[in-house]
Amino acid sequence: MYLSRFLSIHALWVTVSSVLQPSPLVWGHYDVCKTQIYTEEGKVWDYMACQPESTDMTKYLKVKLDPPDITCGDPPETFCAMGNPYMCNNECDASTPELAHPPELMFDFEGRHPSTFWQSATWKEYPKPLQVNITLSWSKTIELTDNIVITFESGRPDQMILEKSLDYGRTWQPYQYYATDCLDAFHMDPKSVKDLSQHTVLEIICTEEYSTGYTTNSKIIHFEIKDRFAFFAGPRLRNMASLYGQLDTTKKLRDFFTVTDLRIRLLRPAVGEIFVDELHLARYFYAISDIKVRGRCKCNLHATVCVYDNSKLTCECEHNTTGPDCGKCKKNYQGRPWSPGSYLPIPKGTANTCIPSISSIGNPPKFNRIWPNISSLEVSNPKQECYCNPLGSIHDRCNGSGFCECKTGTTGPKCDECLPGNSWHYGCQPNVCDNELLHCQNGGTCHNNARCLCPAAYTGILCEKLRCEEAGSCGSGAGQGAAPHGCPALLLLPALLGTASALGL
Ligand SMILES: [Ca+2]
Structure with a gap:
């Protein structure tokens, strides 16, 4: 349970320079990589997807x-x-x-x-x-x-x-x-x-x-x-x-x-x-x-800062990643395969932090927010059966370091839990829709986070489009030159006001 929450000094120094986002209220949009939070276990890092400013x-x-x-x-x-x-x-x-x-x-x-x-x-x-x-x-x-x-x-x-x-x-x-x-x-x-x-x-x-x-x-x-x-x-x-x-x-x-x-x-x-x-x-x-x-x-949603040094741009990688685009896990942080951060669920996204390799585990509280059970995970002989979930893990056995290697969007010691923004459908799949921010539009309803069930007249991933538009048969009815008759306005999600500026738009 969170007792209180604050932006850490580290999170602050990368965001104060932002001209486009003067209000701290809109900071959540991928412009910090981590914040420090208080839990019952004390102070821990909470990791988020992040990207440099445009x-x-x-x-x-x-x-x-x-x-x-x-x-x-x-x-x-x-x-x-x-x-x-x-x-x-x-x-x-x-x-x-x-x-x-x-x-x-x-x-x-x-x-x-x-x-x-x-x-x-x-x-x-x-x-x-x-x-x-x-x-x-x-x-x-x-x-x-x-x-x-x-x-x-x-x-x-x-x-x-x-x-x-x-x-x-x-x-x-x-x-x-x-x-x-x-x-x-x-x-x-x-x-x-x-x-x-x-x-x-x-x-x-x-x-x-x-x-x-x-x-x-x-x-x-x-x-x-x-x-x-x-x-x-x-x-x-x-x-x-x-x-x-x-x-x-x-x-x-x-x-x-x-x-x-x-x-x-x-x-x-x-x-x-x-x-x-x-x-x-x-x-x-x-x-x-x-x-x-x-x-x-491009920092794969693992950095807020990109530095220009010696005529070269380089991401300042967070989440235990490294490389010019934060495209791989740091040495000793290869406990599961590297994966880019995810924009979902909006607006915080998912950090997909690299976790320690088996030999470097010894300081688990830092990673509690990402992988809650890691501190209690009993590390087994690598050859031992780990009961990795066959749909959620890359192999059915542990890797050389004694971990189940989870597929993208999947987490947990046995790779049977989904990261936020994903839902289980024969393994974890990114949500197509949800009841928070990826709303189905024009009266559509979200079915199992996997698809929008659209009213008859609408189609598109989020029911955002008139069916007749797709068939090219809209146009009867209102006179020519009229405002785009019947074309559905994309619904404005109030919580996302300011997100456009997060992309620098
Ligand atoms: Ca000029």
């Missing part, structure tokens, strides 16, 4: 251009004025600071006038393509939490691909294609993120929204992270429980927002007309004034 990740990247000599100004050259293709006496000169446009000007502070920008050489070798790869590397897995925003100083390119890597640049996958004409450029039908749904959110699309060249005032290209989150969390990202629940249970979804590197492939500059004006090739070039990337270090 921040401006452009401060920590390395930028590389390919070809390396593509930046304008070496040798000096003239180019045509932005927006006035027949005034071609502007000069780029790498050796004169006022006339130079090096890559770092894509990441400096903007807000003053005029903007500072990187600029490429002009398309003087037309018809040979003018192509540039801009690679942003973090040497660390990071999780994106907001739109990637690229602001061009030139017209937005006619063709561009945004790519991502999850293995430090060894392999690349497309994130999004951008073109004035998707069919012509990439043999893809044009789509917008709004055409996607929960079920197709991972689809890689080609969009024509941002590639209208000189004819529009907008200079910005987005990769829409927030619109994709909104398929789960609702239009204003208020139902973060639903998003977190999905991120927790769907590795593919989580990986989708995770990168080590990004690569902007500029394939064809803005032409703005049907034909390239060969007499004025100094009209055509790329120039980018700003790139925004917000995210957080």
Whole structure:
């Protein structure tokens, strides 16, 4: 029984810096790894899932251009004025600071006038393509939490691909294609993120929204992270429980927002007309004034702090984990297999703390909250039958250290108990719904924590969607252009007010 509860000094020092969360009342949202609590047995640690704050990740990247000599100004050259293709006496000169446009000007502070920008050489070798790869590397897995925003100083390119890597640049996958004409450029039908749904959110699309060249005032290209989150969390990202629940249970979804590197492939500059004006090739070039990337270090929900030291980002791992992403158990803490923390149950999550290996047990009270029976567990000869629950444990016998090795979400000496946020269905499975925070919506009821039983008109994991939407047959009835008639609003969970800010949104 808890007699009282307070945030420890250790928990405090990592949270006071938070600007987004001024109130201690919302601290519970994965921003502390542990708190000290009083129980009848005295003071013990209570462990929680935790993650670093979302921040401006452009401060920590390395930028590389390919070809390396593509930046304008070496040798000096003239180019045509932005927006006035027949005034071609502007000069780029790498050796004169006022006339130079090096890559770092894509990441400096903007807000003053005029903007500072990187600029490429002009398309003087037309018809040979003018192509540039801009690679942003973090040497660390990071999780994106907001739109990637690229602001061009030139017209937005006619063709561009945004790519991502999850293995430090060894392999690349497309994130999004951008073109004035998707069919012509990439043999893809044009789509917008709004055409996607929960079920197709991972689809890689080609969009024509941002590639209208000189004819529009907008200079910005987005990769829409927030619109994709909104398929789960609702239009204003208020139902973060639903998003977190999905991120927790769907590795593919989580990986989708995770990168080590990004690569902007500029394939064809803005032409703005049907034909390239060969007499004025100094009209055509790329120039980018700003790139925004917000995210957080991926620490597998085992760290609140990510440090930047020696040009390297590293999670400060808690829960007896170690490694740059807290991806393994510390030496002497391998009493059960490593597992990432879990967002569930919201808002505290589950720490999945690494527990001592058999040889280092001797100080059990520290782990009482995580594994209540560990102090009373009689350690057996490893070869002895441990009666491990066959559904909850990885092997039916003890491991070399005399423990049953539990599957993810499972705990207890015999692996027959579920961690919070999980329920027993032939082993512990993460709750799909519950009566606390993962509510079934629109009148649905939660059945065995495993699925929502939805009213006839609704479908979706949390009954959040009209059945007719899925069949594409909504639309009779109210007139066209009306507010999204009948579309169910995702229910706001009052307890989660402020959770969006926990994700830095
Ligand atoms: Ca700039």
